[in-house]
């Protein structure tokens with residue numbers, strides 16, 4: 001089954017996702033779908049709620065192009081504020097300078113439920129902050145000025161309009 005990436009401001013993107021408690025086949029197949037979707041979109045990370053699944057699962061891209069899963073992630077520490085140019089598969093073709101941190105320490109589980117702790121910086125730290133925000137129901141546009149956010153929202157609503165028209169004309 002192929003699920004398409006949900007476009008902001010859909011509610012599933014602005015609602016905190018639920019903790020994963022079942023590390024069974026459902027989680028494994030969700031991870032497979034996430035990897036397929038992020039590779040097809042040429043993204044560097046994706047959260048499960050971007051495919052409409054409100055669970056605390058994300059894939060994070062490494063600089064070598066591979067991905068690893070973070071399940072039930074928590075941010076333990078953030079250091080050195082900076083501004084980074086940022087985009088999102090759920091806000092296509094919009095890139096804005098966004099307040100972030102240079103280094104991050106996170107704790108998360110893998111697909112088997114094993115706990116890991118990771119200190120990251122650079123692109124990895126950036127993607128981790130972005131994806132963990134998604135799982136809290138936070139999209140990067142919420143960190144921008146309200147003027148920029150409203151402008152981007154109107155562009156996104158225009159993107160969605162053709163699809164709405166098609167579906168309403170279906171029997």
Ligand SMILES: [Zn+2]
Nearest residue numbers: 087088089090
């Ligand atoms: Zn995103």
